[in-house]
Amino acid sequence: MGINVQFSDVTYKVVMKGMTTSEEKDILKGITGCVSPGEVLALMGPSGSGKTSLLSLLGGRITHHPTVGGSITYNDQPYSKFLKSRIGFVTQDDVLFPHLTVKETLTYAARLRLPNTLTQEQKEQRALDVIYELGLERCQDTMIGGSFVRGVSGGERKRVCIGNEIIINPSLLLLDEPTSGLDSTTALRIVQMLQHIAEAGKTVVTTIHQPSSRLFHKFDKLILLGKGSLIYFGKASEAMSYFQYIGCSPLITMNPAEFLLDLANGNINDVSVPSELEDKVQMGNLSEAETRNGKPSPALVQEYLVEAYETRVAEIEKKKLLVPIPLDEELKSKVLCSKRQWGASWCEQFSILFLRGFKERRHDYFSWLRITQVLSTAVILGLLWWQSDAKNPKGMQDQAGLLFFIAVFWGFFPVFTAIFTFPQERAMLNKERATDMYRLSAYFVARTTSDLPLDLILPVLFLLVVYFMAGLRLSAGPFLLSILTVFLCIVAAQGLGLAIGATLMDLKRATTLASVTVMTFMLAGGFFVKRVPIFISWIRYISFNYHTYKLLLKVQYDEEVTPMINGIRIDSGSTEVVALIAMVFGYRLLAYFSLRWMNVS
Template sequence: MEISCSILSFQMSITSLTTLHGRIGFVTQDDVLFPHLTVRETLTYAARLRLPRSLTNQQKEERALDVISELGLERCQDTMIGGSFVRGVSGGERKRVCIGNEIIINPSLLFLDEPTSGLDSTTALRIVQMLHDIAEDGKTVITTIHQPSSRLFHKFDKLILLGKGSLLYFGKASEAMDYFQSIGCSPLIAMNPAEFLLDLANGNINDVSVPSELEDRVQMGNLETQTRNGKPTPSVVHEQYLVEAYETRVAENEKKKLMAPIPIDEELKLKVSSPKREWGASWWEQFRILFSRGLKERQHDYLSWLRITQVVAISVILGLLWWHSDSDSPRGLQDQAGLLFFIAVFWGFFPVFTAIFTFPQERAMLNKERAVDMYRLSAYFLARTTSDLPLDLFLPILFLLIVYFMANLKTTAYSFFLSMLTVFLSIVAAQGFGLAVGATLMDVKKATTLASVTAMTFMLAGGFFVKKVPVFISWIRYLSFNYHTYRLLLKIQYGHVPPALNGVKVDSGLKETIAMVAMIFGYRLLAYLSLRRKTLQP
């Protein structure tokens, strides 16, 4: 039986629930944070995106520092958040950062979904005490907590107890035990009040004294209960009794209290009545902030020693295999053409399977931040897809510096930089394809499978292995970045060779360049439209 025990905290006057997002904060059960950002950076970016435009950047940064001080995070403010493979702050500190992301806007109402989940008792108590302090400052704090300790329970002002979705109690937490004793339910042994209430809601009355009326109804219900797999199913008679008791004794008075009119200040009325969405920053500011955040977050992955070692190792192996290759003989030309084909394939596949993970991995963060109107989807998309470009230049340059001269390719500055530009176009086009697949499916396994099949089809239909490709399938080559990259590299290296090489006519390469640029924008447009369809917001 699944039971939800919800604690309606810290007695405050409740504002209208129709308030805009700017007046409500919500902390999810899972900590959705960027692992490579520090505590200060995380809260500063949140402040710059969520606080009103009327505040300057300096004022927003000061607000972030105030929240750090309020939450007691000064000691770890320059420590990375961390994650599964990144060492960072503790679980309690991470949870406080999540809370800081919401209280930074000074909300009137703060919701938290199991803020003590996975924390030890001392850390959990510290979190709840902090929430109590926030409530005493004039905020309404509502949180759900399963199995709170007795110390946590006594911190709450109001309590909602639910059993199978039915309301069993609503009122002051300090009066909950007196109420249940008044209806004949009390613990037989000394126990945590929260455990006692959960036992009642869950139907576990072994250590609970119940009135004779309820015992008779439970016994009668058990006799009438049908069995499943040879075992009796749990009786719900005691739950019916608790629901009826609440409805007859408490519900009416509590409903009258809740229905009483609550004064709302005029400023809040204007905000609620205004349908216009208010952004904390202009589109351009959103783009700049998200670009900076993305660059800081992903530089650790892009410039990791593992990835650098991978690229360097492959480039050295290629350089040794094609060591000082000769382009003067037909056989040497074919050998070098094989190297160029591998370069086109490698820098086509490598970025695809990196970009696929982009939106599926950030889906939780995107949904969370978009739900509170932190930024426009267009600003996020453009910043996300352009913040990778500076990082994308490093590895290809390192790769070509090793391979190009070891393999004795055309040693002119013009040819080298054109080859570098071609590889860069291939990377950006391949990334666009990976982004489109990832945004369309939003599932890493499905996206990886589709990308593998599609990329393989692109390569096979390009005419590299089958010279005479059937007309009904040959059109696929024009959608392939591998195909156009390979043709451009051949034209750059062998523009001096009069006859066609591997069926590639020597010309300016304008058609291939135009096709690559079209794919760069086309695949990204498809990714944006898919992402917009998933989020259903502009």
């Protein structure tokens, strides 16, 4: 069953913070309207008129905000968490993973979002049904694509975004400018698809910037906004008659949408001037700010349109909202339910997100650029330390330098890779969490573990080249322990990158902080400075470079023969292992709580 949405006197303000003072800005000023199942409501208006803000309020994206006023009801009930599973929200930006195919994208969405009463096969069949419903069968095995990856066309991307939402068969579908950036034929196909969705008994609300005349006539209802105020609400087919009735008629043949947007902007160049405004201009009662070249100013025109709507139409529409609507009692009781309904258990969410993350990022991990970077560095190191001899003090000193470089390289590299993780996926995380697609903990654990199998491959290749070219200790035990030590360093360094990225969520600030931190850890790593002043010596104990370097020395050299190498005492290594494991979990906990705080705020 569809959802009847009614909103009355909706207001919304935001606080604009300046250098010294802050002021409240009105985004929406008393907006009233309604939309019923089977109808498509279009929200129109110039840029900055409040269309997206109103759509976000109707979709429950802005709730319990101190600057939101008025009432919004869904089948006569206020917004509740249950409604998240009944509302589809298509954002203006196409937030999709570029390396997944159309079929994979919709299948993962189905497995995560559809009720857990359905089997995996039923969920996958629903994804296929949506692909055919949206006409995407031709490109179902094509990657979505992005800035650096070729993929599907703009219209197909938009249909995939819509498919992500209609896959749950929502009662209410909200779309933010679904036709922006598309050619007129593709835009018409999208709007026709919205019509079909509405005809199936759903409620559809969409913002639209400047539709063609063909698109305009597809809408059932229209809300026209101007600077946050309501200029018109009613049937789209009656909009032109209403404005002619209040004295605003086009003087030339115009696209209705273009005419309405001109009015919302206060532009009446090719529009007849209402007699009331014309009288004011001729009588000379207006100030210079209220006239322009002998015509009313845009601000005065907007003021007239708002006033005309409030005096002639607003009260009639508000009375219509008071008429009770027959409701499905079962749905009415469910709307009152505030319990979240997850589409999959925690373990299922983890396994789905793990697999999705692995498929998405394997392309980045095994790009020729990354492999070339690691292997070329390994070959250069192998040539510089070619068959070094650790039997004499000078050779051992040289090898210690190589081991320190390995500790620094595999500490530096993962930090700056991991920093990008959460800032780059922030839009996706916000979008998916807003629909209760999965638990944050399931996402976090899956996101931070799906990289681990990939993280082991390049270090093994690196060490296979360096280890034997440089003539390090040739036996299976030390080689495997060296790999494990480097892997532990990588995971600890990744934790630091994740924590910095999640805490700051700004790439410029995050990379600056990471540069300073990694440089400090490197300098305190035990190779450059042997006698560190006691007041700053504590830094080496929180440096993963220091602990990795000590472990690599321990693996290569027997502590009984050489208890001190390059100024560093060789001991059992248990302290270093414990320290690195503590960093692995400690930094990740910090990253998780930073994400949790971001989500709450």
